[in-house]
Amino acid sequence: MTNPSQKLLTVREAAAALQLSSKTIYRAVESGDLPHHRFGRAVRIGLADLEAFANRHRSGGLFQ
Template sequence: MRGLPEGQHLSEARFLTVAEVAVALRVSKMTIYRLVHSGELPAVRLGRSFRIPEPAVRDYLSRVLDATS
């Protein structure tokens, strides 16, 4: 995972669950798990669950949209 954006403190960081990202992208949770396990979508593992930094989702979408245009 990349560090926090310059000037952002950990208390300001926003992390999303796999379910939240799946709903936002309108895909299944399994799709998000595949992206996390492949390394395409950075995530932090907390116990048995993953948390995905909000900027990582925006970066992923930017890469995907750039690749399709």
């Protein structure tokens, strides 16, 4: 179980944090690439999971 004090974000909040579209976040959720919580139809993403997702998709830098 996730730490109960962990901040959970909506898909819209997660998308804004990464400067991505909500559709991109939903695709990552549905593919299993982005761990999430479902409460009925509501999808919530843990801040730590979002950070790990961003780090997994990090490239070497701008000028490589």
